[in-house]
Amino acid sequence: MSLYYVQKFLYELNRDENVQQAYEADRAGALAGFDVTDEESNALTEPDIGLLFHMGVNGQILMHFAALHQIEWGDYLQRMRDGVDAHGPVRAGVYAMTGYEGVDAHAASLGQASAAADGTGNEGS
Amino acid sequence: MPLVYAGVCSHAPGITGRADQADPDVRDAFYASFDAMRRRIEDAGTEALIVIAAEHFANFFMNNMPSYAIGMADSYDGPIEDSDWLGIDKVRVPGNRDLSERIIKEVLETHDVAYAEEWRFDHGISVPLHFLTPRYDLPVIPVNINCQGPPLTPVHRAWNFGEAIRRAADAVPERIAVIGTGGISHWPATPDSGKINKEWDLDFLDRWARNDRDALLDYTDLQTYADAGQGGFEIRAFIAIAASAAGALGTVHFYEPIPIFSVGCTIADYDMSN
Numbered sequence: 001m002s003l004y005y006v007q008k009f010l011y012e013l014n015r016d017e018n019v020q021q022a023y024e025a026d027r028a029g030a031l032a033g034f035d036v037t038d039e040e041s042n043a044l045t046e047p048d049i050g051l052l053f054h055m056g057v058n059g060q061i062l063m064h065f066a067a068l069h070q071i072e073w074g075d076y077l078q079r080m081r082d083g084v085d086a087h088g089p090v091r092a093g094v095y096a097m098t099g100y101e102g103v104d105a106h107a108a109s110l111g112q113a114s115a116a117a118d119g120t121g122n123e124g125s
Numbered sequence: 126m127p128l129v130y131a132g133v134c135s136h137a138p139g140i141t142g143r144a145d146q147a148d149p150d151v152r153d154a155f156y157a158s159f160d161a162m163r164r165r166i167e168d169a170g171t172e173a174l175i176v177i178a179a180e181h182f183a184n185f186f187m188n189n190m191p192s193y194a195i196g197m198a199d200s201y202d203g204p205i206e207d208s209d210w211l212g213i214d215k216v217r218v219p220g221n222r223d224l225s226e227r228i229i230k231e232v233l234e235t236h237d238v239a240y241a242e243e244w245r246f247d248h249g250i251s252v253p254l255h256f257l258t259p260r261y262d263l264p265v266i267p268v269n270i271n272c273q274g275p276p277l278t279p280v281h282r283a284w285n286f287g288e289a290i291r292r293a294a295d296a297v298p299e300r301i302a303v304i305g306t307g308g309i310s311h312w313p314a315t316p317d318s319g320k321i322n323k324e325w326d327l328d329f330l331d332r333w334a335r336n337d338r339d340a341l342l343d344y345t346d347l348q349t350y351a352d353a354g355q356g357g358f359e360i361r362a363f364i365a366i367a368a369s370a371a372g373a374l375g376t377v378h379f380y381e382p383i384p385i386f387s388v389g390c391t392i393a394d395y396d397m398s399n
Contacts, residue, residue: 007187015205058182058274060181073143080315095315095355
């Protein structure tokens with residue numbers, strides 16, 4: 001696992017139009033020089049937002065990657081939830097500090113309902 | 126010239142990028158409070174604006190992460206984010222390299238800090254400037270405290286940094302305003318995005334308004350993460366501003382959770398008249 005290089009690639013991609021053009025032309029080729037595993041490479045080229053979140057990619061990096069792929073905000077949040085459901089708690093990085101057990105359990109630990117968990121604050125949505 | 130203004134505000138990208146999804150009454154009241162903050166900064170005769178923000182991997186990464194950095198250039202470009210996504214056009218913002226260098230030299234007397242002659246703004250600075258200097262005609266000095274990639278600077282060092290910023294601002298002839306930007310409790314860009322711990326926020330803002338140093342430094346990252354999310358680490362910017370205004374009392378002009386903006390939206394400042 002090389003979370004550092006996954007995030008390093010996304011950092012470069014987010015801020016450099018040349019990297020964005022290279023990624024658009026050849027996603028796997030754009031990863032040359034970044035020491036990532038096959039699983040990480042697949043997650044970055046597919047892209048698999050949920051798996052990347054599970055791996056521990058910082059959301060401040062990941063949200064720009066989602067925007068690059070025209071993934072709408074609510075869909076972006078849902079893909080991360082699905083990733084935790086499918087793969088388990090975040091396994092590294094800042095969100096693994098205290099363990100991430102999913103949005104409902106996290107809401108309960110704060111004494112809050114999870115109705116706002118879609119990011120809109122709309123009850124029942 | 127003694128520091129003429131010290132305040133804090135939110136900077137979440139949803140404030141501009143998802144504006145059409147918020148309750149218009151609450152959103153417009155927040156925008157109005159932002160505009161009132163702009164007028165107070167202008168009425169103070171501000172000649173340069175120091176923006177202490179937690180940036181989000183626009184310039185700094187874990188290969189060489191400074192705990193503290195100050196920009197030292199005559200202009201800065203931003204935002205790095207897609208303009209449609211953020212709702213802010215890309216623009217060149219004026220800086221003041223000479224003033225930055227004088228500020229940095231004075232800060233270094235008591236607090237180590239990196240300097241950067243290149244700096245691209247992200248929403249941490251671009252969203253506040255969109256409201257506070259909408260004509261982009263006020264020189265800006267960007268400042269970053271690493272709140273994203275642990276290990277993070279201890280909060281008592283953020284206080285020390287704020288004191289150094291104050292001393293540096295007082296030492297130059299220009300009329301300097303300083304703002305801190307960031308969240309209080311929030312879980313930005315995660316599955317919990319939209320959650321806001323209002324009770325925690327109001328307790329923090331009470332400590333901030335009283336400018337109670339001991340109470341403001343009584344936070345650990347582990348507890349902050351549990352109660353206020355990783356976005357809560359950005360209290361360092363608010364704490365630095367409190368230190369820059371040590372002895373002054375603050376007013377919270379606006380606080381309201383706006384979940385689609387992913388943060389309890391905040392506008393507050395200190396009374397610097399004394």
